[in-house]
Structures are given as C-alpha cells and as structure tokens.
Amino acid sequence: MKFSGTKNRPVKQVLRVVPPGDIGSLPLWIAVLGLLGVALAIFHYAFYIRVVKLVLQGKDVARFDQPLVRLKGALLISLGQQKVLQRVKYGDYAGIGHAIIFWGFLTFMLSYGIFIFAASVKGGFPEWLLTETGVRVYSSYLDILSAVLLVVLVWAFVRRWVVKPSRLRFDLTRHSDALIIVLLIGGLMASTLLTHAFFVTEGHTGPEADVFIGKALGEMFADWGVSESAANTLHGLFWWTHLGIILVFTVYIPFTKHMHMFAAPVNAFFRSLEPKGALDLMDLENTEKFGAGRVQDFTWKQLLDGYACAVCGRCSDACPANLTGKQLSPMHIVEGIKDHMVAIGHQGERNADHVEPSPLLEGVISESSIWDCLNCGACIEECPVTVEHIPTIMDMRRYLVLEESKAPESAMNALLSLEQRGHPWRGTQYSRTDWADGLEVPTLAEKPDAEVLFWVGCTPALEQRSQAIARSMAKVLKAAKVDFAILGDEETCTGDPARRMGNEYLFQILAQQNIDTMNGYNVKKVVTTCPHCFNTMKNEYPQLGGDFEVLHYSQFVDQLIKKGSIKPLKMVDVTMAYHDSCFLGRHNGVYDEPRDVAKAIPGLKLVEMGSRCRERGFCCGAGGGHMWIEESQGERVNHARTDQFLDTEADTVGVSCPFCVQMMTEGIQAKGLDSQKEAKDVLEILADSLDL
Numbered sequence: 001m002k003f004s005g006t007k008n009r010p011v012k013q014v015l016r017v018v019p020p021g022d023i024g025s026l027p028l029w030i031a032v033l034g035l036l037g038v039a040l041a042i043f044h045y046a047f048y049i050r051v052v053k054l055v056l057q058g059k060d061v062a063r064f065d066q067p068l069v070r071l072k073g074a075l076l077i078s079l080g081q082q083k084v085l086q087r088v089k090y091g092d093y094a095g096i097g098h099a100i101i102f103w104g105f106l107t108f109m110l111s112y113g114i115f116i117f118a119a120s121v122k123g124g125f126p127e128w129l130l131t132e133t134g135v136r137v138y139s140s141y142l143d144i145l146s147a148v149l150l151v152v153l154v155w156a157f158v159r160r161w162v163v164k165p166s167r168l169r170f171d172l173t174r175h176s177d178a179l180i181i182v183l184l185i186g187g188l189m190a191s192t193l194l195t196h197a198f199f200v201t202e203g204h205t206g207p208e209a210d211v212f213i214g215k216a217l218g219e220m221f222a223d224w225g226v227s228e229s230a231a232n233t234l235h236g237l238f239w240w241t242h243l244g245i246i247l248v249f250t251v252y253i254p255f256t257k258h259m260h261m262f263a264a265p266v267n268a269f270f271r272s273l274e275p276k277g278a279l280d281l282m283d284l285e286n287t288e289k290f291g292a293g294r295v296q297d298f299t300w301k302q303l304l305d306g307y308a309c310a311v312c313g314r315c316s317d318a319c320p321a322n323l324t325g326k327q328l329s330p331m332h333i334v335e336g337i338k339d340h341m342v343a344i345g346h347q348g349e350r351n352a353d354h355v356e357p358s359p360l361l362e363g364v365i366s367e368s369s370i371w372d373c374l375n376c377g378a379c380i381e382e383c384p385v386t387v388e389h390i391p392t393i394m395d396m397r398r399y400l401v402l403e404e405s406k407a408p409e410s411a412m413n414a415l416l417s418l419e420q421r422g423h424p425w426r427g428t429q430y431s432r433t434d435w436a437d438g439l440e441v442p443t444l445a446e447k448p449d450a451e452v453l454f455w456v457g458c459t460p461a462l463e464q465r466s467q468a469i470a471r472s473m474a475k476v477l478k479a480a481k482v483d484f485a486i487l488g489d490e491e492t493c494t495g496d497p498a499r500r501m502g503n504e505y506l507f508q509i510l511a512q513q514n515i516d517t518m519n520g521y522n523v524k525k526v527v528t529t530c531p532h533c534f535n536t537m538k539n540e541y542p543q544l545g546g547d548f549e550v551l552h553y554s555q556f557v558d559q560l561i562k563k564g565s566i567k568p569l570k571m572v573d574v575t576m577a578y579h580d581s582c583f584l585g586r587h588n589g590v591y592d593e594p595r596d597v598a599k600a601i602p603g604l605k606l607v608e609m610g611s612r613c614r615e616r617g618f619c620c621g622a623g624g625g626h627m628w629i630e631e632s633q634g635e636r637v638n639h640a641r642t643d644q645f646l647d648t649e650a651d652t653v654g655v656s657c658p659f660c661v662q663m664m665t666e667g668i669q670a671k672g673l674d675s676q677k678e679a680k681d682v683l684e685i686l687a688d689s690l691d692l
Contacts, residue, residue, distance in 0.1 A: 032120040032243065039247040046254035051263070051307055054341050057350075058300030061280075063270040070269045078265035079106075083384040087314070090611050094159065095384075097152045101185070104149045105261070108188065111142055112246060115208075127207075136207035143196060143211035146189040153186045167317030172335055175311070177256045184249055191242035193217060198235035201226055257311045264385040267308035270301055271386040275539035276377060277587030279394055282504045288352040291399030291502070293361055295341045296350055298395065305387040306338025315379035315389060320619045320641075321372040325634020328372035330379035330389040336364045337392070361396065368632050370396045371408055375500055375624035376582040381615055394502065401502035411501045414628035419506055422492035423458040424628055433488045435460065435467040439474050443488040444521045450485035452477075452556075453523045455537065457530040458493050459627075459658040465665065466658035472687035473529050473553055479690055480565040484527070490517050496536040501625035508544065511536070515546035525549045527556045529683065531584035531657045538588070552584055553683055554594035554656050561600045568689035571603035576685070577650035578606060579641070579664065580617035581657035591615075594656045598682050601689045607648050618644060622659035642667030646677070653679045 063070075076082045081099040088095050118125045126135045160168050160178060168174065193214055200209045200218025209215060221231065253259055274280075282290070292298045315330040316322045322329050337360065344357050361367060370393055379389040400406040407415070414424040433441075435456070444450060454477060460470035477484050495510035514537075518526075526548050528534040538550035560566050576598060584590045591614050598606050612618045621637030631637065642664060645653045653664050664679035 029121040032117060035243070035247055036117060039250040042251045043254060046251075047262075050254050050342060051259065053346055054295075055300050055303045055307070057296050057341075057347060058298050058303040059296070061299035061301050063272075063301055066273055069273065070271070073271065074265055074269040077268040077271075077384075077386060081384075083386070086384075087382075090616065094156075094165075097156055100152050101149060101156075104145050105185075107142070107145060108192075111138065114138075116243060116246075132207050136210050139196075139208045140211045142192060143214050146192040147213050150186060150189045153182055153189070157182055167313035170313050170316060170329065170331065172311050172331060173313040175257070177258070178311075180252075181256070181258055184245055184252070187245045188242060188249075191238045191245065194238040195235060195242055197221060198226075198231045198238065201231035202228055202235055257309070259307045260310045260385060263304060263307035264310065267301075267304055268386045270304070272388060272391075275588070276380070277535040277583055278539035278543070279499060280391060281508075281540075281543040282398070284505055284508065288350075289399070290402035290504070291397070292392070292395035293399040293403060294347075294354070294356050295337070295344070295360070296347060296354070297399065298337065298392065302388070302392045302395070303337070303341060305389075305392065306334045306341070308385045309334050309338070309387055310385055311335065312384065314382040314384065315387070318378040318382040318616070320374060320376060320378065320621070320637045324631075324637050324640050326372040326632055327366050327369040329369070330387075330393075333365060333369065333389060333393060334387055336360075340364045361400070365396070367400060367406065370400065371411070371629065372632055373397070373624050374582070374619045374621065374626055374637065376619035377586040378582075378616075378619070381586055394500075397502035398504055399502075402505065407501065408629050410628055410630045411625060414497060414625070415501060415503050415506065418493055418495075418498050418503075418510065422510070423462055424493065424497045425458060425462045428462040430462045430464070430467075431489070432456070432461050432491055433486075435470045436474060436486070439471065439478075441474050442485045443490075444485045444523075445488070445490070447485040448521055451483040451525065452485075453518065453521075453526045454484045454486050455494075455526050455528040455530075455533055456486055456491060457528060457533045457658070459662075460529050461491075463658070463662070465662060469529050469658050469661065469681045469683055472681070472683045473527075475687050476557060476560075476566065476683065476690065477527075480560045482560075482565075487517065494533045494536040496532045497625050497628065499536070499540070500623070501629070511541060511544050511546070515541055515544055518546065518548065523548060525551070527551050527553055529553050529658065529681075531581040531588070531590075532659065535583045535587055552588075552590055552593075552656070554584070554590060554597055557683070557686065558593040558596050561597065566690060568601045568686060570689045570691045572601050572685060572689050573603050574601075574652050574685060575605045575607065575650045576652045576654040576680075576682075577609055577645050577648040578613070578654045578682075579609060579620065579645065579660055580614055581655065581660050582617065582619050582623050584656055585617055586615055594654075594682055597686060598654060601685055604685065604689075606654075607650050609644050609648060612644050620655075620657075620660040620663035622663050627659050627662070636667075636670075638663035638667040639670055642671060646671070646673070651677060652685075653677070654682045654685065655679060656682055 081095070081102060084098050085095040114126050114129060130138060159165065160174070196208065196211055196214025197217035198221065200215050201221045253261065289297050295303070309331065311331065313331060316332070319328060319330055340360050347354060347356060373390070373393045375390055377390065413426060417424050417426045442450065444453065454473065456470050460466045492513055493510050494514060495507035498510060499507035526537060528537065528550065531552060534550060534552040537546065537548065541548065578595060578598060580591065595606060598604055609617070618641050619637060620641055645664065655661055655664060661679050661681055668674050668677045668679060
C-alpha cells in the first residue's frame with residue numbers, strides 16, 4: 001500500500017497512536033501511570049485542602065431529600081446543559097459553544113482512559129473493548145471533534161477578548177484563568193490532530209490512522225518531504241505533549257474557576273427544592289449567630305456555590321441593580337465569599353465568638369451591595385449551575401440587622417412602623433377599611449363562614465393610589481357572586497417587608513399573628529392582589545404552620561372568566577404592555593393567568609416588553625423591601641424599566657401588583673409623560689370592562 005501523495009512510504013501495520021516504544025529500559029505504562037498517579041495525588045490533596053475542608057466548615061442544611069428528583073435535575077442541568085442553553089432562544093448563542101466544549105470534554109475524558117492509560121498497559125485494549133470498527137469510528141469522531149472544538153475555541157477567544165459582550169465586561173470574566181484554559185484545551189485539540197498526522201506520516205495504518213483530518217495532514221506532511229525518522233520524533237513529541245497537557249490540566253483545576261466542572265453537578269444535585277420565593281426559616285431560639293457575617297455562618301451549600309460558579313457573568317448581567325449602576329454584582333458576592341474563605345483558610349472548630357483574621361463584610365463585600373439586592377430572582381433564574389445568590393445575600397442582610405443593628409435609615413423607619421403599627425406606611429391617614437367605603441364589603445367577624453378571604457394587604461388598603469386596586473377586586477368578586485369577606489382591622493402586614501429587610505424576628509411575629517387570626521376563623525382559601533402577600537402566605541406561612549390555599553387574583557379571576565362567572569363586555573381601547581411582577585412570575589411561575597385575563601378584555605391589545613418579559617422580566621425596583629429603601633446610587637431601577645415600557649410604544653403598562661403600579665407611575669411621571677402614558681393594574685382595566 002502507498003500514500004496517494006508524492007512521497008511513497010512502506011506501510012507499517014500498527015494500531016496504537018503511542019510513542020515508538022518504551023523509554024529506555026522503563027516500560028511505557030509505568031511512566032504514564034506514574035505521572036498520572038502524581039497528578040491525581042496533587043489534585044486530590046489540593047481538592048481536599050482548598051475545597052472539601054473549607055466547604056465543610058459551613059452549617060448543616062438538609063439537602064438529601066428526594067434523591068431521584070435531585071438526580072434527574074442534576075443530570076439535565078449538568079449533562080444536558082439545560083440552563084446553559086436557556087438563553088439561546090433569546091439570541092445568546094454562547095451556550096451552544098459551551099455545550100459543545102463540555103460534551104467534547106466528556107468524550108475526550110473517556111478516550112484518555114481507553115486510548116492512553118489503558119492502552120499504555122495493554123496495547124490491544126481498545127480493539128478488545130470496542131472492536132477494530134469501533135476504534136475506527138471513535139478515532140474518526142475524535143479527529144473531527146478536535147477540529148470543531150478548535151473553531152469553537154477561536155470563536156470563544158474572539159468573543160471574550162475582542163467582541164466583549166456585556167456579560168463579559170466584568171473583571172472576573174476577563175481573568176487570565178479563562179485564557180489559560182482556552183489555550184490548554186486548544187493545545188489538546190491541536191496535539192490530537194498532529195499526533196494522528198505524524199502517526200500516518202510514519203507509515204502506520206489501522207483504525208486510528210484511518211481518520212479524516214489527521215490522515216490528510218499526515219499525507220500532506222509526507223508530500224512535503226518529512227522523513228520517517230522526523231515523523232517518528234514528532235509523533236512522540238505531540239503524544240507526550242498531549243499527555244502533559246492532560247496532567248497539567250488535572251493539577252491546575254483545583255486552583256481555578258474551572259473547579260466548577262466538578263462542583264457544578266454536585267451543586268445541581270443539592271439545589272433547593274423548596275418554592276423559589278421562600279427564604280429559609282431561622283430558628284431564633286437555637287441559632288448561635290443571626291445571619292451570616294463570617295464563613296462559618298453560611299451553610300455548606302452556600303459555600304459550595306462559590307466553587308460551582310462558572311464566572312460566566314450571566315447573573316450580574318441580568319441583575320437590575322447592577323445594570324443601573326449599583327455596587328451589587330451577584331457573581332462577585334459568591335466569588336468574594338469563596339476567595340475570602342480560601343485566603344483565610346480553615347478557621348478551626350465552630351465558635352460563635354470567633355473573629356476571622358480579616359472581615360468579610362466591608363472587607364470583601366460592601367454593605368451597600370447587600371442592601372442593593374431587590375430579591376427579584378433574576379440572578380438565580382440565569383445561573384447555569386444553580387448558584388443560589390439570594391439566600392446568601394439575605395443571610396448577610398439578616399446579620400447586619402439582627403447582629404449589628406445596621407440598615408439604611410429608610411429601612412429602619414419602615415421596620416419601626418411595622419413594629420409599632422403593623423404596616424410599613426408611615427404617615428398614612430387611612431384605616432384598613434377606608435378603601436371599601438360604599439361597597440358594603442363584609443368582614444370575617446361579620447361573616448365568619450365566608451368561602452374566600454380577600455386579603456387586602458397594606459398597600460391596597462393604606463396607599464391612596466393602590467386603593468383603586470382593592471376596590472376593583474371587591475367589585476369583581478361581587479359581580480361574580482363570590483362568597484368573600486375581609487379581615488379589616490384584624491389584618492396586619494404579612495411580614496414580607498420585614499423578612500426582606502433582614503428582620504426575621506419581626507417577620508415571625510407578624511406572620512404568626514396572621515396565622516393565628518386566620519386559623520381562628522378556620523380560613524381555607526385566600527385571594528390576594530399583592531404578589532408579595534401571595535408569595536409569603538403561599539410559600540412561607542407553611543413554615544410556621546399556616547397552611548392555606550393561597551391564590552393571586554390573576555389566578556382566581558382567570559378561573560372566574562373561564563367558568564363564565566364574569567364576562568367582560570365593554571370595549572376598552574388600550575394598547576397594554578404587560579410587566580411581570582418578580583414575585584408573581586419568576587418566584588411563582590404565574591405568567592399566563594394575568595395575560596389570559598387581559599386577553600379576555602374586549603378591545604385590549606396586549607404587547608410584550610421585548611425580551612424583558614416572563615422569566616426574563618425586569619424588576620420594577622420595589623422588591624427586597626425597596627418599596628421603602630432608597631436606592632444607593634446610579635439610575636433608578638423603575639426609570640430603567642419605564643424606558644423599556646416606552647420602547648414598546650404602548651399607551652399603558654399593565655401590572656398585577658400594587659408596588660409595580662406605584663413604581664411605574666413614578667417612572668412615567670419622571671419622564672414627563674403622565675399625560676400620555678399610564679400604569680394600571682390589569683384588575684382595574686377588567687373592572688372597567690365589566691362596567692362596574
């Protein structure tokens with residue numbers, strides 16, 4: 001047999017892509033496995049010292065329930081790259097490149113075990129395992145994949161360091177680690193192709209020589225006059241180069257962000273299975289420290305998050321606070337905790353009085369960034385490796401409030417009002433029932449057997465603009481002949497603002513008071529107009545024994561419309577851009593119901609907020625207690641959201657939340673467009689269409 005090129009060589013029938021023999025008197029397998037053993041020993045030592053030992057400092061948290069559910073999710077998230085690919089539909093194709101690299105990594109990891117480590121011990125192992133045909137197919141696949149990955153890596157390099165999209169603008173995303181890894185992977189791919197090529201140039205045949213790109217390169221080198229001796233040397237050089245990169249990669253991983261390759265699947269398995277909108281209940285009587293101000297105050301899962309983080313920038317690029325010029329960057333929070341933990345090392349046995357050698361808060365993470373958080377959930381929604389930023393940020397906020405008595409003045413004023421008056425609206429002149437004047441709305445004290453409790457909430461009851469929402473709700477319920485009542489003066493704040501502002505103690509007092517009141521009336525079904533009340537009562541009251549069927553009005557009214565209990569008839573000439581409330585949408589998955597209510601209104605034209613809708617919606621700026629907390633710096637979040645509304649050219653921004661109504665109304669006024677544009681709750685538009 002001869003090559004088709006200009007230089008003819010005798011064929012050598014050899015099946016292994018390995019150096020041309022042992023190293024002197026040292027058998028090849030001893031050298032290969034010896035080096036592998038050294039690399040793995042370094043890896044495992046560094047992995048234990050820099051990861052396992054440090055993570056296990058964290059507090060216990062129960063994450064071992066529902067193992068099959070956890071395993072299924074972890075497989076979809078890690079092997080299936082489910083969350084990595086979720087942005088593709090919005091035009092961000094980087095996820096495809098990452099998935100190709102990841103799946104290529106798995107393929108090559110398997111090939112190393114078969115073709116390098118096992119084959120160095122027993123030369124015929126690949127054929128024994130895969131058959132000669134299998135070796136030919138696998139080798140051809142690796143050959144093509146190497147070229148594909150080289151193209152993807154070049155694209156990734158250009159994208160990160162030349163094009164520089166917004167989510168790669170951060171210092172962490174432009175760290176040298178990323179460049180080193182790209183070069184190492186590129187080296188692996190190039191050495192794969194060149195090893196095959198010079199194997200062919202030597203004159204070898206067999207399944208591993210019968211590849212596409214490597215064979216073409218090998219024949220080209222032969223045509224160029226590369227001698228058999230030179231090809232043999234180069235073949236060995238690139239084979240050992242390939243092995244060397246594998247071993248360097250193994251040792252390098254525990255010291256870089258690419259530890260996420262191992263931590264991310266574990267993190268996905270131990271992800272929270274609790275409702276997205278629920279914060280963990282703090283055991284106030286048995287907690288040694290309130291919140292988290294030191295490494296040992298976090299849970300082991302929160303510490304693991306830092307190693308799982310891929311430093312992709314998606315969370316910070318989606319964060320409304322970050323996008324409007326605040327200090328908060330969710331990525332920097334989790335990475336900052338990890339880097340701080342590695343820097344100070346293991347802190348010994350747990351001790352409530354222990355002081356770390358350098359401070360975390362204000363030393364690594366600014367208090368301002370902790371107060372910037374809106375609890376909107378955009379960071380968690382975007383994270384491809386299930387990092388849970390909000391619980392971590394909230395534990396630091398709890399620490400500041402409960403341990404250090406620190407909070408912005410506006411937050412302190414709202415908390416004081418909650419403690420003294422049972423609501424956060426200082427200065428309001430309204431009572432809990434003034435909004436219902438003339439509507440003849442019964443209270444549970446007057447009608448204890450009512451089928452539905454209409455939970456009015458502090459804002460619709462006590463804030464003038466929002467009272468129209470409560471009135472609209474009462475009118476709709478009456479029109480549908482729903483058997484309902486309110487608590488009236490017996491209602492107090494659900495505790496959501498207190499919990500989101502870090503005062504867990506006050507939250508539990510307020511929540512327990514409401515739970516006791518509702519249990520006293522044997523309440524079964526609750527309907528709210530406020531997504532924050534809805535989220536707290538549905539997802540967090542069960543933590544304290546408050547088990548009720550809780551519906552947001554959009555869910556309840558959608559049912560009424562579909563059953564025919566109410567029928568909008570009056571034409572409403574409105575073009576409405578719908579704004580998703582974070583606590584209704586992202587935290588609770590209620591997207592379709594408010595839209596279905598809007599679609600049932602004759603004459604209403606519904607449009608979306610571009611790509612900033614549904615699970616990618618942009619916060620109005622009121623979440624996380626920011627209805628009462630002044631923003632620290634930069635552009636106001638509600639003004640940024642108002643600009644997004646104005647881009648739709650709709651005349652009305654429709655919402656399903658009293659906080660959102662206020663924030664969007666102020667945004668429109670700040671733009672000087674209140675005579676042309678308006679913010680209305682969908683419920684108000686529905687009531688108009690019912691002609692109530």
